[in-house]
Amino acid sequence: MEVWMPWPPSTNRIWRNVGKRTLLSKEARVFRNRARGELLAQGAANRKLAGRVALEVVLYPKNGRAFDIDNKLKALLDALTYSRVWLDDGQVDEILVVRGPQKEEAQARVTITERAGGGHGGIEAKERGHGLPAAEPAGSSCDGA
Numbered sequence: 001m002e003v004w005m006p007w008p009p010s011t012n013r014i015w016r017n018v019g020k021r022t023l024l025s026k027e028a029r030v031f032r033n034r035a036r037g038e039l040l041a042q043g044a045a046n047r048k049l050a051g052r053v054a055l056e057v058v059l060y061p062k063n064g065r066a067f068d069i070d071n072k073l074k075a076l077l078d079a080l081t082y083s084r085v086w087l088d089d090g091q092v093d094e095i096l097v098v099r100g101p102q103k104e105e106a107q108a109r110v111t112i113t114e115r116a117g118g119g120h121g122g123i124e125a126k127e128r129g130h131g132l133p134a135a136e137p138a139g140s141s142c143d144g145a
Helices: 026-041 069-082 122-127
Strands: 002-006 015-018 021-024 053-060 092-099 107-114
Touching (some): 069 092
Antiparallel strands (some): 015 021
């Protein structure tokens, strides 16, 4: 399933401390509600996926301003949970995040893949020789010296 979401706020802007309480910021609430509307329009909200999932996230910024791609994930995953695309973001076993080219409107494209059998096969399977080379033992050299 592929969905397009609005540009997420940074993790640093999601929470606000008010006295002794920590609250969801206005920016985060606006994002979450806008994302829910867009997910409803795309038929993704209320899907309630129950199995394990893998994600590919492509972030398309509006301009060349610097940002940390990892700081965009929390708001995206929380909005997908709030919109009941899945039951809980703890179902996510694998995430690939890519910085995409600039677009006129900043957006995030999220591709959600349900994992067959509900297992954790992705990276673990690749490390066992199904795609990635085995990790080098500490102190070893690639040049054979």
